[in-house]
Amino acid sequence: MRVEGGHWSWRRGIPLRYLLVAEDRDGEEHPWGGCADVERLFVDPVPLPRETLTFLGCSPDGPLRDALQQPAGAVTRLGDMCVEISNGERPVEWWDLADVVVSGHRPSGGDGSLVDVVVEAAVTDPDGDSGSGSDRAELGASSRYGLFASGDLSLGSCTGVEGLRVDRPEPAGTPMELIGCEPTELLREAGRDPQQVQWLKLWALDRHGRPMENRTLVLDPLDPLGLMSSRPSALGKDLLDITLAHGAEAPPSPSVRLAWDAWYKGAPSEPNLWARYDAEGRRAWSRLAYHNTAAPDLDEVGGTYHLDGRFVTDPEGLHCALAEALRGPGAYFGSDWQSFKDCLAGGFGAAAPFTLHWHDAEAARDSLGDDVTYLGEIVRYLEARGVTVILR
Structure with missing residues (x-):
C-alpha cells in the first residue's frame, strides 16, 4: 500500500476501496491499513424510542x-x-427531536402567561451517544431553551425541558469486518499504547x-479497534480479514452505500x-459533494440559474x-438550512444577487x-x- 499525489493504491489485482486512519493525541493522522471491502458497515438504522418530554414555563410561538x-x-x-440551550451568554447545546x-x-x-407543554418525540443526544452527560455544559438559573422548527422557524422558548438531559441506554454496537486488509506496522502495534489514539476513521x-x-x-478505551478476530484472507497472501467489535459510531444505511458506489466511479x-x-x-450525496467539490476561484454575481424541481420530494432533495x-x-451548495446560508454568503461559486428560475415548483410543493x-x-x-426567485 502506498500513496502518490493523494491517491492510495496497492500492487494487487483487486481495488483498494477503504482506508483505516487513526488520529493521535497531537492531531497527526496515520494510515493503519487498506482493505478491499467492508461487511456490516452499512446497516438499517434502529428507530429511536419515543420519549415524553415537557417544555416547562413555555412562551409558545408560531406552529x-x-x-x-x-x-x-x-x-x-x-x-x-x-431545542437550543443557552447558558445565559451563548448557545451551548442543540438537541434534535424527531x-x-x-x-x-x-x-x-403561578404565571398565567406561561404554559407547560407535553410532547412525544424521538430524541437525538447531541453527544452522539448516551453517555453519562459528564461532558455537557453547566447550566444555571439564567439558562434558556429556544425551540425551533425546520428552517430556524421559532416555536418560542421555555425555562426548561423535563426529560431531555437524562442518561440513555448505550445502543448496541454492530460488529464490522474489514475484508482483504493490508495492515501497516502501526495497526499491528495498535494494542500496545491505546491511549495515544484520539480518533479512528474509515475512509x-x-x-x-x-x-x-x-x-x-x-x-x-482499552483496545482502539475492539479487535474480535483476525485471520488470513482468501483475497491474497499477507491480507487479513479483521472483525471489529463495535463498527461505526453512526452506521450508514444501505442507501448510503448506493450513493458511495455511484461516486466511486x-x-x-x-x-x-x-x-x-x-x-x-440524498444526505450522503451532499456529504460526498462537500468532500469532493473544489472551492471555486471566484463567485459569479448576477447570473441566471434554472432549478429542476421535479424530484424535490424532501428537504434533502x-x-x-x-x-x-x-x-x-x-x-x-449546502446540505441543510445553516450550511445553505453559509454558502449563499459567498465563496461557493454563486453569490447574490442572481435570478433563479424554479421549474416544476408546484410538484415540489405537493411532494414536501x-x-x-x-x-x-x-x-x-x-x-x-x-x-429573484421565479416559480414556474
Whole structure:
C-alpha cells in the first residue's frame, strides 16, 4: 500500500476501496491499513424510542402556539424540531427531536402567561451517544431553551425541558469486518499504547484511490479497534480479514452505500442522479459533494440559474437540486438550512444577487407535505438576500 499525489493504491489485482486512519493525541493522522471491502458497515438504522418530554414555563410561538389553540384532546404533529440551550451568554447545546407530537398542555405554576407543554418525540443526544452527560455544559438559573422548527422557524422558548438531559441506554454496537486488509506496522502495534489514539476513521476511496467520504469508528478505551478476530484472507497472501467489535459510531444505511458506489466511479457529470435515493442517500450525496467539490476561484454575481424541481420530494432533495442548479452536477451548495446560508454568503461559486428560475415548483410543493414550510423559508431567505426567485 502506498500513496502518490493523494491517491492510495496497492500492487494487487483487486481495488483498494477503504482506508483505516487513526488520529493521535497531537492531531497527526496515520494510515493503519487498506482493505478491499467492508461487511456490516452499512446497516438499517434502529428507530429511536419515543420519549415524553415537557417544555416547562413555555412562551409558545408560531406552529406551537397554534397547536395549543386546538380543541381539548386534539393531537398535533409539529414534525422535526430543535431545542437550543443557552447558558445565559451563548448557545451551548442543540438537541434534535424527531416527529414531535403535542399531546397536552397546562398552566405553568403561578404565571398565567406561561404554559407547560407535553410532547412525544424521538430524541437525538447531541453527544452522539448516551453517555453519562459528564461532558455537557453547566447550566444555571439564567439558562434558556429556544425551540425551533425546520428552517430556524421559532416555536418560542421555555425555562426548561423535563426529560431531555437524562442518561440513555448505550445502543448496541454492530460488529464490522474489514475484508482483504493490508495492515501497516502501526495497526499491528495498535494494542500496545491505546491511549495515544484520539480518533479512528474509515475512509471510502474512489476508483482512483482518492478519499471521498469517511465514518468515525467506535473507539474502545482499552483496545482502539475492539479487535474480535483476525485471520488470513482468501483475497491474497499477507491480507487479513479483521472483525471489529463495535463498527461505526453512526452506521450508514444501505442507501448510503448506493450513493458511495455511484461516486466511486468519479464525480457525476449528469444531472438528477441523486433523485433515485431516499432521504439518507440524498444526505450522503451532499456529504460526498462537500468532500469532493473544489472551492471555486471566484463567485459569479448576477447570473441566471434554472432549478429542476421535479424530484424535490424532501428537504434533502431540495438541497441537492439547489446545489445542482447553482453549481452543476455533483457540486455542493449546502446540505441543510445553516450550511445553505453559509454558502449563499459567498465563496461557493454563486453569490447574490442572481435570478433563479424554479421549474416544476408546484410538484415540489405537493411532494414536501409537512416540510412545505421549509420550502417557503428557503424561498423567503433567497429573496431577502436579493435573489429573484421565479416559480414556474
